[in-house]
Amino acid sequence: AQKVTQAQTEISVVEKEDVTLDCVYETRDTTYYLFWYKQPPSGELVFLIRRNSFDEQNEISGRYSWNFQKSTSSFNFTITASQVVDSAVYFCALSERMDTDKLIFGTGTRLQVFP
Amino acid sequence: EAGVTQSPTHLIKTRGQQVTLRCSPISGHTSVYWYQQALGLGLQFLLWYDEGEERNRGNFPPRFSGRQFPNYSSELNVNALELEDSALYLCASSLADSHSGANVLTFGAGSRLTVL
Secondary structure, eight states: OOEEEOOOSEEEEETTOOEEEOOEEEOSOSSEEEEEEEEOTTOOOEEEEEEETTOOOOEEETTEEEEEEGGGTEEEEEESSOOGGGOEEEEEEEEETTEEEEEEEOOOEEEEEEO | OOOOEEEOSEEEEOTTOOEEEEEEOOTTOOEEEEEEEETTTEEEEEEEEETTEEEEEOSOOTTEEEEEOTTSOEEEEEOSOOGGGOEEEEEEEEOOOTTTSOOOOEEOOOEEEEEO
16 A cells, blocks of 8 residues: 655754655556655645655755665655755655545654754 | 646644635646645545545545535645644546546645644
């Protein structure tokens, strides 16, 4: 069965610290997609990244980077030099080709960045 | 460009009542999705509509229903409200690409329902 686990419920850091949010997934499909979304206090989820199961290249976008490792079924997200504006709940999600358009979300990690 | 808009933003109902939530997708998006974000349960997939048809449904009872209109806007109806229906209901839209599972969803800010 498909499942996404975000073991870290809440993380608190001080500005400029680096922080890694963990995501572990389970799927029986060979073709799948992984996502990260950010949910600021306003409520709407903001798309950050999508990776497909055939592309294990790590990705960097500014202060954000993602590490996808199929061997450990993980898709971790690192914020470098965190800022107060990074404070939000971050969700990792999975969709499978077998059950298209149904995103399976993890329970989220609340990140608090203090000045 | 306007994002996904939802109404109402907040509402309070009592057990047994019915509620209708509304969603307008991004212009050009034909797919609309509904998710429930209840405290402690995370985000749960409710419904997916595309081109006016229900394409997929999550593990929710039949009292959760909806529809999509010709202009691609959507309604979510919940009958016989129960206390555990209290949640943030998020609508999202995307361009339809139903064979890939790779759709990027754009979410609205949600409708927060409190059932007393």
